[in-house]
Amino acid sequence: MTTSARPRTFLGVTTLPDADAILAALDPEQREVASAPLGAMRVVAGAGTGKTRAITHRIAYGVRSGALQPQRVLALTFTARAAGEMRTRLRELGVAGVQARTFHAAALRQLHYFWPKTVGGAAPEIMPAKAAAVAEACGRLQLRFDRTGMRDLAGEIEWAKVSLVTPDAYAAAAARARRTPPGLDVTAMARVLAVYEDVKSERGVIDFEDVLLMLRGMLDARPDIATTVREQYRHFVVDEYQDVNAVQQALLDTWLGGRDDLCVVGDPAQTIYSFTGASARHLRDFASKHPGARTVELVRNYRSTPQIITLANGLARAPGGARRWGGVELIAQQQPGPAPRLSTYADDAAEAAGVADLVFNAMAAGMPASQVAILFRTNGQSEAFESALSHKGIPYLVRGGERFFQRSEVKEATVLLRGAVRSDDGETPLPELVRSVLTGAGWSRTVPVGGAARSRWESLDALAVLADQVVGVSPAARMAEFVHEIDERAAAQHAPAVEGVTLASLHAAKGLEWDVVILAGVSDGLLPITMAETGAEIDEERRLLYVGVTRARRDLHLTWAQARVAGSRSSRRPSRFLDGLLAGTGTSATAGVRGRPAGKPKEKKIATCRTCGDALTAAVERTTGRCGNCPATYDETTFAALRAWRAAVAKAASVPAYVVFTDATLTAIAEATPSDDAGLVRIAGVGQRKLTLYGPSVLAVLGGGDPAEVAAETAAANAK
Template identity: 65%
Template sequence: MSISAGPQSADDILDALDPEQREVAANPSGPMVVLAGAGTGKTRAITHRIAYGVASGAYQPQRVLAVTFTARAAGEMRTRLRDLGVAGVQARTFHSAALRQLHYFWPSAIGGAAPEIMSYKGPAVAEAASRMGMRLDRSELRDVSAEVEWSKVSLLTPETYPAAARRARREPPGMDHTAMARLISTYEDVKGERGVIDFEDVLLLTVGILEERDDIARTVRDQYRHFVVDEYQDVNALQQRLLDLWLGGRGDICVVGDPAQTIYSFTGATPEHLLRFTQHHPGAQQVRLVRNYRSTPPVLTLANRMLTDGTGQRRGGSVELVPQREGGIPPSLTALDDDPAEASWVAGKIKELAAQGRPLSEIAVLFRTNGQSEALESALADADVPYLVKGGERFFSRKEVREAVLLLRGAARQDDGSKELPALVGDVLGGLGWHEDPPASTGAVRSRWESLKALVDLSARLVAATPEARLPDLVRDLDERIASQHAPDVEGVTLASLHAAKGLEWDVVFLAGCSDGLLPIMMAEGVDEIEEERRLMYVGVTRAREVLHLSWARARTPGARASRRVSRFLDQTAGILGEGARSTPKRSSSPKAGGRLKPSRPKVCKVCGNDLSTATERASGRCPDCPPTYDEATFERLRSWRLAVSRAASVPAFVVFTDATLEAIAEAEPAHQRDLSAISGVGPRKLSLYADQVLAVVGGADPDEVAEAAAGEPED
């Protein structure tokens, strides 16, 4: 909207900042990397940097490009710059900025109009699969589409995809890497025949034009002289390539990020660009924002502990947050019998908070997987607590909101200023049945009322910030919000996955499902994936301003055996949450001298989480009907080797190793004897007989040659 607070002086801009934020803002020229912990005011720092650059004459606002990752974040940045009296700065997502350039330069670079962009690549992927004789169900189609996106943002071709995917341990659903490469190639053919492009192509085509047309690259670089990139830990290889082309070797760039909040590596994002920024920009200034203004000291103490290892060292380049608030309630950890009991407990606590006057819009329930939402929604509905699912139907897509915006646009032309803005908005929305008193009923009726109330509340906040604002100003603000999907707050508890909660905050946060198998999720394999799960839980914890409740359930369903354990990520917090936070209780005595501790066999399936009832199931760690989690090629090599060994020794194959033990070996992929010795079914005798052979086969050696060499037979 057009109303602004008016330009501020350079001194006023800096006076509003703490010492570290001031360092970011007061040095607007040259390369800078800002490591900004959660809640440390990074958006404040970089918007004030831009405002100071403009006020001091270092920047021309039209030559500044501020880039972030979501339309909502870009809208928030534009709002803050407007409040600082800065107009003309472009604040956009990578895709929005690239699309604008693509449409502008396409006629001269390629000719004609730019191709249409597919809103969803699923149909084209499905057609590509059909041409290859494959049929994909809905979940497979989603996963294959995600794999196509990963290959493109990683700057891979169908020829380079297989090797890169194997290195990254990518597992495309229902096919090997070679087949996935063929599908990627076929998908590109389908797009070409349809004359359309996808969202990744927007960046790729912009990169191609800038690389091939020096004149266009010079035009873009002349337009944008100064860059600010938010959430830089989430940059992928394609976005970095585009950013490098925009810069053209110049150094007027400030990047801001937090390696502890890297939670999108499955999409190709990597914090390496952030952590190695000073290597690519020698002499770059580095600032660490550590003063946390969001959360109370007890919440931050827990968050800091989660990112330390057993020696107290920080993990992955993260910053230690320093609280700026005082007081606070210690976080709690509650164990419940099963998932429905946990959901009911959460709903009951929220009901208590609401009765105490806590606004529902300041309460969130966070969880790892979308599948956890159903039980929580049911419990909240039973408790008559209104809620909103983050990632559900968008606010501005709701029927009542679309109708309300149309009415407000029509009424804006007749606003004569005789009524205060909130009262006028209420009168206009009365045509849709709006009234101040909430309805007694719940469900759709209550949800509709909450949507309209959010628009009335938005008008009140607008007047509080700008007393002279009128209905046309509100409509312009709504238009900006619609364009950026920056929805106003709606009264109701927020339900959100941890990924969807990134960038948001609430007074009270319930983090449900804090058990191994959910946090970390059971599919996470290897150190890197487990550490990303830890960061995901850290993001959830740092969403809380004042109150943090952690909970977990010992079993999935009522009456089932209590086979779950609390999340291993809470081990370092036992001094805060109590001994119940330890995933592995302290041992009361040391093992006998000379004894060897071997890990206990799993009691629940690593795939579906159900109880394992037989020794064979516990040895393999999964139900017989669940898909394997090991590398099948490695398993088949081990089977071939075992067959050769058993024939040479004239013994049954299971005497060498059982199938369950081979599956466990194929899954663990041991590189040393000590790793092999920790696997169930590999005792001291078999270790001495077969260790070198097994390790060779796991490493990729030919199984028959390994068996022949061990038997002392000459090679053919």
């Protein structure tokens, strides 16, 4: 795929690629997608096979050949970043006027447009978050939940709404989906759903799911408006179709109105959002719903080395050699590289230090920090890696943290750039002019060494590099066009690349790629995570690892720790998903077990939340290792057993429950799950006296003992 289909500039005149040039830039399978812009098509696109390239070239070919009118095409995806990338690709192909939006953005635009004509006045305000309405609903029902519980309830409400489940039908639907409401039975959860809707109605507001539901209802009730929308949008493209949920599919069907001008693109092997209501069945069943639809498989992986692809194919291959989930067998197109490596460490702290060493060595060999990522299963794992990277002075970014365009230095720079539009002399090269303006915001040609100054500089330098990219696409671009590009990216949250190692959960990493990827915590209990019990849940965990593996272009490291804390029993094992794959793929396992690096003084540092990184100021926060805004990471069953044991012990001794252990200490025990006295006594709130009184029984409960029986034994022993 070396032929370029981008606009070319010669002697100041820009020429756009013709239809044949657009097809010439594609491989055979991609060309099959692009050359048929009309009718129903399903594209099963494996990781790294160029799906965005294929569908944007399909639209561009359709426009250039006269088969499509750009303003009548609606391209749908799931993130503002992906929609922004699609618009950028189409602009590079010289195609303007195509609407590329998320489902919610497209629906909201139509809802605002048609609401005054159907209902009158402005559309209802959208709640920025569900928390307040959920809290009021619980208050009316005399239900008490902490912030974590409220967040879980909001997630369950979202699942019900995107699955088109009403309060009356919730109990049956939850049973079919094997869902357990957080801290409630299904009847109580159905009541929360009903009262939540009452609260919204009384406040005159809607939530994000209502945008889709209300627009669909409006189109069903008003055939004239539905006809208007269908006249406007004649051709639809849906990216990441494996992530479509029931309400999105229902709205898409309404938009189509029985027509077949629909191209869907997805990969069932990358279905990792089932817990939100997403289902790959829409992708699998597409041909039966659209008879005569063409199916094209994209199998040529242009991202990763053959060694990485071999491991990925192994993860996606069922016993007997069949492909799992209806995905594709990838064929690597890159040159060979190093074999994926599996490293073993003694404990989590040693693993974090070892991972930081891997990053340091990669950067010392010339790898840019922005091309290195550390991926993990849960957000709670991030803190240890942040601390280890900081110790070595390595810049990093936490994906899902503060958004790029909300950073103070970026806001300040944008104001300065906007002001520079009027003073643009039209002669100074745009990149030079932008850098001159950014100097006023703190940018310099000398890179600061570490710390906050380096982080600020990296943000500003990303804007400078963006100016280079804008000129690369549009050589005649001036400051006004550059500011417009920034505004579009800010609206779509399509941030430019910032120099720094990326820390991200596997869910947040989907759709991204790096030269060097370190998959950390690849052990049973994390991958698959302990809460995954059913076959479907275990399958989703395997797909998460598949997504992580296929993020790597050149170097792939997998790491795991034998124990959570130093000195505790080595109870972990490598992820079962790797069984039988290491020898067959050329994957190498690092010999020996790595412990904590010797000879380094232990630094005193401010306690920070292991989930979000904020400083911990309250004693209860320091005990649990989490701030009050972040969710707990313990197993609910374990915590419930400990609470039942504590209540029984306190009752037998005629003392308040907190005298046995405070809630914070009990939470810390549930999260650490120590296996011996040494591990238990390291938890804040467990001194030598309480270790003597309660240590054996706490360990017995953690080991699966019946709380009531263990409590009775404790009371008898302490009464002697």
